[in-house]
Structures are given as structure tokens and as C-alpha cells.
Amino acid sequence: MDQTQLLKGVLDLAVLAVVRGEDGYGYDIVRRLRDGGLADVGDASVYGTLRRLYAAGALTSYVVPSESGPHRKYYGITPIGRDQLKRQRDDWHTFSTTLDGLLDGPAHSTTSQGASA
Amino acid sequence: MNTTELPLRPDVAAFVARVRESLADLSDEDRLELTEGLEADLTDQVAEHGGTVLGDPEAYARELRSAAGFDPVPRRRRLHVPTGRSLAEQLDIVRHLWDDQVARPRIAPVWTVLVALRPAWWLVRAWVAAVAVARLVPGWYPYGFVWLPGVHQVLAVVILVVCLAGSTWVGLGRLWPGGARAVTPRAVLLALNVVAIVGVPVISGQLEAQSWSRYSQGYNEALRGSDDEGLVSRGQQVCNIAAYDASGQPLTGVQLFDQAGRPLDVACYGQAGRTVPWVLGDVNRWNVFPLGVRARPARTPERRADLSGASFPTPDRATTPAVTNPLVPEVVEPAPESDAPEGDAKKRDRQRDGVRQE
Numbered sequence A: 001m002d003q004t005q006l007l008k009g010v011l012d013l014a015v016l017a018v019v020r021g022e023d024g025y026g027y028d029i030v031r032r033l034r035d036g037g038l039a040d041v042g043d044a045s046v047y048g049t050l051r052r053l054y055a056a057g058a059l060t061s062y063v064v065p066s067e068s069g070p071h072r073k074y075y076g077i078t079p080i081g082r083d084q085l086k087r088q089r090d091d092w093h094t095f096s097t098t099l100d101g102l103l104d105g106p107a108h109s110t111t112s113q114g115a116s117a
Numbered sequence B: 001m002n003t004t005e006l007p008l009r010p011d012v013a014a015f016v017a018r019v020r021e022s023l024a025d026l027s028d029e030d031r032l033e034l035t036e037g038l039e040a041d042l043t044d045q046v047a048e049h050g051g052t053v054l055g056d057p058e059a060y061a062r063e064l065r066s067a068a069g070f071d072p073v074p075r076r077r078r079l080h081v082p083t084g085r086s087l088a089e090q091l092d093i094v095r096h097l098w099d100d101q102v103a104r105p106r107i108a109p110v111w112t113v114l115v116a117l118r119p120a121w122w123l124v125r126a127w128v129a130a131v132a133v134a135r136l137v138p139g140w141y142p143y144g145f146v147w148l149p150g151v152h153q154v155l156a157v158v159i160l161v162v163c164l165a166g167s168t169w170v171g172l173g174r175l176w177p178g179g180a181r182a183v184t185p186r187a188v189l190l191a192l193n194v195v196a197i198v199g200v201p202v203i204s205g206q207l208e209a210q211s212w213s214r215y216s217q218g219y220n221e222a223l224r225g226s227d228d229e230g231l232v233s234r235g236q237q238v239c240n241i242a243a244y245d246a247s248g249q250p251l252t253g254v255q256l257f258d259q260a261g262r263p264l265d266v267a268c269y270g271q272a273g274r275t276v277p278w279v280l281g282d283v284n285r286w287n288v289f290p291l292g293v294r295a296r297p298a299r300t301p302e303r304r305a306d307l308s309g310a311s312f313p314t315p316d317r318a319t320t321p322a323v324t325n326p327l328v329p330e331v332v333e334p335a336p337e338s339d340a341p342e343g344d345a346k347k348r349d350r351q352r353d354g355v356r357q358e
Helices: A003-019 A026-035 A043-055 A079-104 A107-116 B010-022 B028-035 B038-049 B057-068 B087-102 B108-116 B118-135 B153-171 B183-224 B301-305 B342-354
Strands: A059-064 A072-077 B278-280 B283-285
Touching: A003 A026, A003 A043, A003 A072, A003 A079, A026 A043, A026 A072, A026 B038, A043 A059, A043 A072, A043 B028, A043 B038, A043 B057, A072 A079, A072 B038, B010 B028, B010 B038, B010 B057, B028 B057, B087 B183, B108 B118, B118 B153, B118 B183
Parallel strands: none
Antiparallel strands: A059 A072, B278 B283
């Protein structure tokens, strides 16, 4: 299944997870996500998500000037962000457990579910 | 890997500029928030993966907007004012749309210049207001319509200064009844500004028409010649006349009258100060020639009484050639009426009926 479609719902969570330990600038965060296994994540999607999380107060940002090159914008997690991370992580675990149960459960259960619906 | 010091590549800069253009409908803050640091991030990516990593800037902008929670494509900003709202809200909406439009990257630099020129606009609308006020002054006439239409200059300056001060105070937001937020004053101010904008070409058109009518009036006056110009020959005022008889002898005390018997007075500028008139009783006669010429101009009656140094002019030539006219029988003695020297022959012919000679 296309990872991009799956990512849409959980990119916030993934981004919060990779900045939890250490602040990072845009492409740094993209790299962390890709190194962590989300190889197809689009950088623009990540930058947009960073902006949205910042606007929601989950992230803080600061600009680090560079002497010769363009300035870097770093993002760090805020207490609000940590709350959101914890809550969404719990949601995700619940959701994924449910989905695992659906996927790994007995075939008749799936059939009866389909029949009753 | 430390990539902080990588210089900005031109292709990255161009790409980011295109992305920013695609975000032009967003507010300055949102656009900055979305693209700040983008150069650095993309420079890193290009350094790692090469220039091909930069794709279509529009598609990139769509992804960026979408992920950030904006509409993926810029919404077309229409200058549409929703109905069913109060006038104040509608004014606010129009103002907001206007601010958005002028904040666009391609318009903003021009708008900045226009904003800097606002005092010039205050001056222009003050002038329009002053003209409008001056027209209400009784006795208005369309002459002198450069600074203000025909009112007394002092009054004109006062009106202009008052209007200018008022316009500037309003422009600075310090003088407007009800404050800048009240609905009616805002609407009135808007309407007055529109009137001023329309008023400039109207007044300017009147100005042009009036300057043309003044020009043609002056032209016509010059063509007619005005009443107090005295005697004119070939477009120039005649200041003195030298008369000769038919045999070419200069004459003194020649009285000239026109076809209706009116004296042919000469009236040059400063005539009384520069020449000595003949006298009939106690009346000065300016139609008797030649007039005596003063050695120096006398501008006061006292100095005019002093005739020292004054004399009759000496002609360039003492005599002119003798002339004949078939109407006048040839006589040995000089003919009394044919006195014209060559140069003034035509004029003398016209005036002959009125010429008498002592």
C-alpha cells in the first residue's frame, strides 16, 4: 500500500517523535524520518507539517544565522507538543492493536462482521 | 555532516522564489513561516542528491500548503463584498482585500512608493477643496485660475492654507469627526476622496479652457488695438510726426484731424514726459506736429514746466523730394494740402481731408 496515503494521518505523530529528543532544522528532520524507515516522505509535506505544528503551539522555532549560506530554521518540541505526542501515541497504539486484531483474527470473525454489516 | 556553511545556489534561490510566488495569496506571516529556512533545507538536499531533486515548484508549493493546512491551490481573491452585512463590516472587508492585493510581492514595491507620496495627494485634494470653496465666494470670476479661481489673492491664500491644513490633519488621522472607525465619517471621507479624484481632471479641464479663452481674448484685443493706444502706424505707436510741404520743405505747427474732424492725438508711453505739446489756450494739443522733444524725460509736472534743453526734432534730411498730385493744379507756390513725405504717403492720403496747415 502506498505509504504516502498512510502517512497523512500520522505525519504529525512521526514528526513529533523525531524532534522529541533533539531540536532539528527542516531537512534534518526529513532525514531522521527517512533514516527511520519513512523513505518516501516528501520534504514539502514535512515542512508544511512543521509549520502547522508550530502554529498549533506543539513546536517552537528559532532561526540560526549562517555566515556564508542561507539561515537555518530549527524546531524544538514544547510541553504542548509532548502532550500531543503522548496522546497521539496512545491513540496510535490502540488503533494499531485494533487493526492488528482485525488483520490477524480468525477468518470467520471477519466474515461474520461483514455479514452483520 | 556540517552543511551549515553551504552557499545558496542560484537554482535553489530561483526555486524558492517560485514557491513563494505560489504562496502569494497567503499573509506575509504565513508565507514567511512556510518558507523561512527553505533555502537552507533545499541547499542541503541538492548537495546530497543533486539539482534534480528540485521538481516542479508549483507542485512543491501545493504539497507545502496542503501539509500546513492551507488550501492546496491559491483561492482566487475576488473583490466580492458579501451582502447582508453592515456598512462598517463591508468597508473592513474591502479594506482587507485591498491590503492583501497591495501586499502581493509584485505590487508591494510600487505601493510603497505610492504610500510615500501620500502627502502629495493631501496637497492635491486640498487644492480641489480650495477651488470648490473659492467658487462659493461672491464675485467669483474665472480669471487668475491658477492657484485659485478669481478671488482676492489674500483670500485665496487663506482658503488654500486652511484646506491644506485640514487635508493634512485628516490624512494623518488626527482630525475627523467620530474618529477613524465610525461608519458615517469613513463613508463620507471615502466619498470626498472620490470626489477629489474626479475633481482634479474637471478643474484641470476648466483651467485649460480658461487659459485658452484668456489667450484668445488677449489675442483679439491685440488685433483690435485698444482705445488708448493713440495713433498707430504699421502696428507701432506713432510718437511724433514730421510734416513737409509738396516742395519738400519741413513744416512746423501742422494740425492733424481724422475724417470725422477728431484730433489725431499721439499717445506713446511716457508721451507727456518726453515731448512738449502745443497749447490751445490752457489745453495741451497732441495733434499738432512736430512735437517738441525734451532733453531728458520729465515725470513730474514741476519738471515739465522746465523747458530748458527741449527743441523740435531735427529730421534726418532737411528736405524731401517735391511731389505732385493731378488733383492739385500746378502752381509755383508750394501746394498747401499735399504735404506727405514719401514714406508716409498712404497715411497722409487718408488723413488729407483732416489736415490743416498754418
